[in-house]
Structures are given as C-alpha cells and as structure tokens.
Amino acid sequence: MNYRTLGQTGLRVSEVGLGAMPFGGMVTQADGTSFGWTGTEDQECINLVHLCEELGVNLIDTAEAYGNGHGETVIGQALQGRRDRWLIATKVNPNQGIDAAPPNEEAVRKRLTEACEQSLQRMQTDYIDLYQLHRIPHAWAMPVVMATLAELRQAGKIRWYGISTNDRDAIDQLRTLGPIHILQIGYNLLERGADDLLNWARDEQIGTLIRVPLAKGMLTGKYSGPNAIAMPQGDHRHERFNRPDTQDGLNKLTELSFLQTPERSMVQAALRFVLDHPGVSCVISGAKTRQQAEENAGASDISPLSQDELARALPLANAVSTPNWSG
Numbered sequence: 406m407n408y409r410t411l412g413q414t415g416l417r418v419s420e421v422g423l424g425a426m427p428f429g430g431m432v433t434q435a436d437g438t439s440f441g442w443t444g445t446e447d448q449e450c451i452n453l454v455h456l457c458e459e460l461g462v463n464l465i466d467t468a469e470a471y472g473n474g475h476g477e478t479v480i481g482q483a484l485q486g487r488r489d490r491w492l493i494a495t496k497v498n499p500n501q502g503i504d505a506a507p508p509n510e511e512a513v514r515k516r517l518t519e520a521c522e523q524s525l526q527r528m529q530t531d532y533i534d535l536y537q538l539h540r541i542p543h544a545w546a547m548p549v550v551m552a553t554l555a556e557l558r559q560a561g562k563i564r565w566y567g568i569s570t571n572d573r574d575a576i577d578q579l580r581t582l583g584p585i586h587i588l589q590i591g592y593n594l595l596e597r598g599a600d601d602l603l604n605w606a607r608d609e610q611i612g613t614l615i616r617v618p619l620a621k622g623m624l625t626g627k628y629s630g631p632n633a634i635a636m637p638q639g640d641h642r643h644e645r646f647n648r649p650d651t652q653d654g655l656n657k658l659t660e661l662s663f664l665q666t667p668e669r670s671m672v673q674a675a676l677r678f679v680l681d682h683p684g685v686s687c688v689i690s691g692a693k694t695r696q697q698a699e700e701n702a703g704a705s706d707i708s709p710l711s712q713d714e715l716a717r718a719l720p721l722a723n724a725v726s727t728p729n730w731s732g
Contacts, residue, residue: 406461412612420705422464424691429472454483460702468496481528494535536563551583591731603684626671654726676704
C-alpha cells in the first residue's frame, strides 16, 4: 500500500480507503419495507476492517445515515483496541429536521452538535478525524454551520472538516465563511465531470476523498453484458439499476473489458484510473468480502494506465449511459 498527504491536514492516508456504506445493512422503514445494502453481516464487516488494516488501509469512511447509525456502531466495535491506527471519516446532514422549518440558527447548531456527539458515542471514540457535511446547507444556515464546525474542532471533537459534494459554487460559498480542509468528490471512469474540481483542490491544498470510483458496481464487470441483472428489491441501487438506460450502459461496458489484464482486474483498472489523477488523495472503495478488499487494496501497487489504454477507453466510457452516481 502506498500513502499520500491529505492536503493541508498533513495526514498520511492510504491510497485506497474502505467505504463502509454496506456496513449499514438493511433498514426496516416506517411502512414495513426494507432499504439499504444486501449481503452484509456485522461480524463479517468487523473482520473486513481488521483485514484491511493488515493490507495497509488506514482510512474508513462512513456516515450517520448508513443504516440509521448502525454502520458507525459496527465501526466502533471493529476499532476497539486499534483506534490509533485508523483515520475515521464520517458525515452529517446539517439540514435534517430543519428542511421544512423556518430559519432557526440555534436549531442548526443543536443539530450538528448532537449529531457529532451521537457519532462519537456510536463509534466509541473521543474524536473524529474527518467530519464532512453530507448535504449542502441552506444558504441562511451556512454561517452557523461553519461556525459550529469550528467550535467542534476547537473542542477537540473533530480534527478536520469539509463537505461531500461536486458543487463548486457551494464550496466557494462555504469557504468565504471558514476553511474547507477536505472534499469528498464523486469521480470515476464513466463520470469525469469533476476533473477541474480535482485540479483546483490540488492547487488549494484541499485533501480529496473519492467516492463512487466503481460507479456503484457498474465498473466491476460483475453486471456487464449477459450478467446485467437487476439488483435485489430493497437494495439502494435497485431503482437506478433497473432503468433501461442503465441496463443499456451495463451491456456496453463489455467494450472496456480490454482493461482487464493478467496483471490487474477490471476493478483495479477502474481504481487505478482514479488514483492516476493528480488531484486525488484517497479513493474510497466499498467491500463486502475478503476477495473484494484484497482486490481493492491491490490497486495501489499496480502501474498507471497507459496513454494508449486511456485513448481507447475514454471514448468508450463516454458512450455509456450512467445514472449519475457521482453528482
């Protein structure tokens, strides 16, 4: 595993991080239906964290929303006795509970403060390394959001903070009110609209965590061609994977199969494409099995894609319809 400096934080982060969204599992909703990630068990997730540590991974990314906090609880269990070996990145929705309410700055401050405390308790830790806004705050709430993040940092609850978004205008607005230390940006071979944003972040020394590098599984090769099957009912990808344009895109992805070679899998080629961007600090890739975790981590140690491969792959990727996972 290779490591990079995470922007102005100075933290050394593994090139491949562990995306823990699947740790949230399936959640039963008020109407009795289930929604979330299929095929996950808590103990298997805990074992996966320990395996990733052995592979050199030192960043895990989660959110309060994953399994309504269950994902954070699993991480808390997994990191007992090894907290100092990991960087925890989690996310908070600053608008939760206030979307339909009149502007109330105190409600926003309370929302962020309580959410942070709840995340700390679930993960059994005294601090969060990277605290990220999971939604763009309402314009009127931006000043109090940034002020509260600064207060949480001053209190030692969080070390660094930022936002998960590809919206440059929102980032610029927030930066007029305080620092943005990290950005979580959606970027992959099929969705490359964040090229300029990544270059700008590098110039500004803002650390970047890259989400959806495999386009929610579209770039794994698992669902391409004759295997372009529907996701199980209740899986959070079900609706978008069942769209005709997504199914068409999955079928066309067979044309990218040349990226898979004896030295690398299709997954590793897709992750390597992201890592080759000079504005990338760390690529976050989810895993549910030992094989997936080992495959993901291995992307750090393979050679960059060649110019000839890129010249052939990019036009093909442009022709694939996607459900816009990165935005």
